[in-house]
Amino acid sequence: MSFFQWLEHSSLITSISNSKWMYPAVEVAHFFSLFVLVGTIAVVDLRLLGLAGRRQTVTELAEQLFPWTWAGLGLAVLSGFIMFAASATGFVANTQFLIKMAITVVAVVFAILVQRRTRQWDQPSGTPILAKLTAIVSLALWIGVILMAAEIANYSEL
Amino acid sequence: MQDALLSFCKWLENTPWALFIGRSLWAYPVVQAIHFSGLSLWVGTIVVIDFRFLGLGGRRQPAGRLAEQLVPWTWTGLGIALLGGILLFAASASAYFRNPAFRIKFLVLVVGITYHIIIQRNLSKWGQSLATPPVAKLATVTELALWICVITAAVEIPNH
Numbered sequence: 196m197s198f199f200q201w202l203e204h205s206s207l208i209t210s211i212s213n214s215k216w217m218y219p220a221v222e223v224a225h226f227f228s229l230f231v232l233v234g235t236i237a238v239v240d241l242r243l244l245g246l247a248g249r250r251q252t253v254t255e256l257a258e259q260l261f262p263w264t265w266a267g268l269g270l271a272v273l274s275g276f277i278m279f280a281a282s283a284t285g286f287v288a289n290t291q292f293l294i295k296m297a298i299t300v301v302a303v304v305f306a307i308l309v310q311r312r313t314r315q316w317d318q319p320s321g322t323p324i325l326a327k328l329t330a331i332v333s334l335a336l337w338i339g340v341i342l343m344a345a346e347i348a349n350y351s352e353l
Numbered sequence: 354m355q356d357a358l359l360s361f362c363k364w365l366e367n368t369p370w371a372l373f374i375g376r377s378l379w380a381y382p383v384v385q386a387i388h389f390s391g392l393s394l395w396v397g398t399i400v401v402i403d404f405r406f407l408g409l410g411g412r413r414q415p416a417g418r419l420a421e422q423l424v425p426w427t428w429t430g431l432g433i434a435l436l437g438g439i440l441l442f443a444a445s446a447s448a449y450f451r452n453p454a455f456r457i458k459f460l461v462l463v464v465g466i467t468y469h470i471i472i473q474r475n476l477s478k479w480g481q482s483l484a485t486p487p488v489a490k491l492a493t494v495t496e497l498a499l500w501i502c503v504i505t506a507a508v509e510i511p512n513h
Binding site (some may be wrong): 219222223226227229230231232233234235237238241247250251255256258259260262263267337338341342344345346349 | 378381382383385386389390392393394395396397398400401404405410413414418419421422423425426430500501504505507508509512
């Protein structure tokens with residue numbers, strides 16, 4: 196029995212996937228946390244591009260939002276792992292899912308990069324071109340993650 | 354009334370653009386991605402502001418200041434989410450119309466948007482000081498509950 200089969204049939208996971216309300220509750224947690232994760236990242240990226248909340252500096256706005264980004268990521272990973280475990284063998288065989296995971300990792304790396312550079316990028320004359328470029332790539336990556344997530348259902352019998 | 358709405362749904366799902374979204378291999382996922390991107394902005398910014406009014410996170414500035422910065426993105430998000438949502442609905446309008454989970458989602462959604470418009474007028478007033486009045490806490494807890502209901506109903510749509 197492979198690891199993924201074992202995971203799928205572990206008692207904790209089967210009790211979640213067989214329950215009428217637990218699996219939907221995990222899905223709700225996943226969507227809810229994703230909205231917080233992507234929403235806060237998008238606002239910071241848009242601010243770096245000079246589009247959002249210009250009455251505050253990038254640093255002021257970003258430090259209000261970063262804690263929510265990471266709280267959202269934590270809950271999204273936890274709920275996402277449970278959803279994955281419930282049909283692990285199906286997900287690992289799904290190309291769209293694997294692409295989604297790969298883009299997610301890169302997007303999270305970009306989020307860490309943005310957070311570490313915010314202070315340095317925060318200049319009265321506007322954010323440097325490198326910051327804007329990073330923000331555009333970050334936005335594109337998250338749209339890619341969402342697009343791949345939407346594609347998963349269209350190419351599998353999950 | 355039911356019949357009129359159902360025939361409207363039938364007409365809607367047979368418009369060329371609705372047929373295109375339903376049949377194309379790439380258009381449907383793209384429209385879903387538009388819907389979810391908009392929702393991330395709409396729900397994401399609302400949740401952060403609501404939590405902030407509840408006294409969680411980023412207490413270095415009054416909640417009203419943060420709300421002020423995020424408001425334009427809340428509404429941009431709603432616009433994008435509605436655009437994507439209307440297109441998704443159109444692609445299988447009569448099936449959605451008959452779906453009880455969708456009906457509940459739609460109803461709570463209308464309440465949620467109306468509620469948000471009402472409390473948003475008060476947010477800057479409530480959020481001037483670092484301590485939030487109890488009425489603001491009640492208002493924001495209610496709002497969080499409403500959006501969790503909308504997401505729950507949305508998740509249940511395929512099960513009905």
